Amino acid sequence: xxxxxxxxxxxxxxxxxxxxxxxxxxxxxxxxxxxxxxxxxxxxxxxxxxxxxxxxxxxxxxxxxxxxxxxxxxxxxxxxxxxxxxxxxxxxxxxxxxxxxxxxxxxxxxxxxxxxxxxxxxxxxxxxxxxxxxxxxxxxxxxxxxxxxxxxxxxxxxxxxxxxxxxxxxxxxxxxxxxxxxxxxxxxxxxxxxxxxxxxxxxxxxxxxxxxxxxxxxxxxxxxxxxxxxxxxxxxxxxxxxxxxxxxxxxxxxxxxxxxxxxxxxxxxxxxxxxxxxxxxxxxxxxxxxxxxxxxxxxxxxxxxxxxxxxxxxxxxxxxxxxxxxxxxxxxxxxxxxxxxxxxxxxxxxxxxxxxxxxxxxxxxxxxxxxxxxxxxxxxxxxxxxxxxxxxxxxxxxxxxxxxxx
Numbered sequence: 065x066x067x068x069x070x071x072x073x074x075x076x077x078x079x080x081x082x083x084x085x086x087x088x089x090x091x092x093x094x095x096x097x098x099x100x101x102x103x104x105x106x107x108x109x110x111x112x113x114x115x116x117x118x119x120x121x122x123x124x125x126x127x128x129x130x131x132x133x134x135x136x137x138x139x140x141x142x143x144x145x146x147x148x149x150x151x152x153x154x155x156x157x158x159x160x161x162x163x164x165x166x167x168x169x170x171x172x173x174x175x176x177x178x179x180x181x182x183x184x185x186x187x188x189x190x191x192x193x194x195x196x197x198x199x200x201x202x203x204x205x206x207x208x209x210x211x212x213x214x215x216x217x218x219x220x221x222x223x224x225x226x227x228x229x230x231x232x233x234x235x236x237x238x239x240x241x242x243x244x245x246x247x248x249x250x251x252x253x254x255x256x257x258x259x260x261x262x263x264x265x266x267x268x269x270x271x272x273x274x275x276x277x278x279x280x281x282x283x284x285x286x287x288x289x290x291x292x293x294x295x296x297x298x299x300x301x302x303x304x305x306x307x308x309x310x311x312x313x314x315x316x317x318x319x320x321x322x323x324x325x326x327x328x329x330x331x332x333x334x335x336x337x338x339x340x341x342x343x344x345x346x347x348x349x350x351x352x353x354x355x356x357x358x359x360x361x362x363x364x365x366x367x368x369x370x371x372x373x374x375x376x377x378x379x380x381x382x383x384x385x386x387x388x389x390x391x392x393x394x395x396x397x398x399x400x401x402x403x404x405x406x407x408x409x410x411x412x413x414x415x416x417x418x419x420x421x422x423x424x425x426x427x428x429x430x431x432x433x434x435x436x437x438x439x440x441x442x443x444x445x446x447x448x449x450x451x452x453x454x455x456x457x458x459x460x461x462x463x464x465x466x467x468x469x470x
Contacts, residue, residue: 077109078116080153084108087156095370095385100145107149110137125154125163173216174207181255190345194322194391202248205233218261223269226253230271242273283411284419290315296405302368303381307397309360310378314398314417316354318439320344321391321414327377332361349440422447 077084087108091101114133115121130150137146157163171179178200185196206229211217230249234242253267285293294311298304313319323341331340337353361377369379376387388394395413402412409416422435436447 076113076116078112078114079120079122080108080112080115083122083153083157083162084112086160087153090156091152091383093372094383095372096383100383103145104149104152107146108153111146111150111153122157122162123164125157126166127154130154172213174204174211174213177207177216178204181252184255192322192344192346198244199248199251202245203252206249206252218256219263221256221262221266223264223266226266226269227271234271234273246270246273283409283416284423285407285409285416287420287424289405289407289409290417290420290424293401293405293407297401298404302364305360305364305368306378306381307401309357309364310394310397311401311417312354312357312360314394314414315421316357317351318418318421320418321394324378324394324414325376325388325391328375329365329377330375332377334358334362343440344442347440351438 084105088101088105091104096104111130111133114136120129134146134150154163154166158165181203182196182200185191185199191199207216209229210221210225226249230246233245250267250270253262253270254265256262257265257267294308294315297308297311299308310324313324314321317339319341320343323343326342327339331342332353333339337355337358338350339353340348340350342348365377369377370385372379372385374386379385379387380393391414398414398416399412402409402416411419418439422439425435425438426432432444432447436444439447441447
């Protein structure tokens, strides 16, 4: 293992000499390992000497200059660390205004339109950030398939273009994703009409995806399987203790993956054993903090969470130390936990534990109203689907078969 004294501190760094210590401090604070810091500083030493030989100054640095240097590096160590190191260096120099800001990239007409669409969506306070990302993604796909990177001939769009797009993609997805496709396409067509970019409201041409109310059973795990998943979480490692706390939040409180991602240190009221979560549409709610969940979070915070400026409760396990970027990270934790515990399930995402909590509450006698309150459902219809998993109660409501039992 490389010690701190092994990190190169002497020698010439050329025009970068004044900024090496600031860079070193930055990457240490971001949680990079000693060996990684050593490798990055070595890259900067080589880069600084190359700048000196070629007569370049720090204020001239940009992506073109760093690319020129990277092309001249020989294969192997430390070339693997060089691209990311130089990106971090450029970002730091631009932040302290030593190097001019990057020139804005030229966007294609389709990219400019989707950017404008995104800004329009962000004005709606009821739309979650993840929803905006999804809506933009589908709009970008539609424009890319229809116009590529060329000129947008929106006036020539017609109903068959819209219908064909939905029909082409809907069959590739499950019912839930297909409905998102339809909703996103309809939203984008309404935007084009609202902005006067098309004469006809083509949202009326978006076909519907068949959906029968309460047609599916919510996928869930039995209580024993949930215990099995929690039991097999390795709490002897920092990563295992972090994941155990996350799994408990999913299993005991039924939090959504995005709510865990957005959870901040100040959202936990330790004195009153309460936790505040930011749910769908930016709505805040307070929930009781069960003792076992509180202990798991406290253990992670005291023993394992790196010290940094980030206020998120749960941090990535690799530098730079920051919160999770999306709910996908939580879904991956659940997927790996299921595999490690040997639990088979048709669904492997974070919502699986939310459904499991609701199902277990119902079996223990909780009413649908109580379940809806815990899960913070906006509409009773969202909770009604759980009535279908209580088969014993449903049997008492079944009418006798007229033909009799055979």
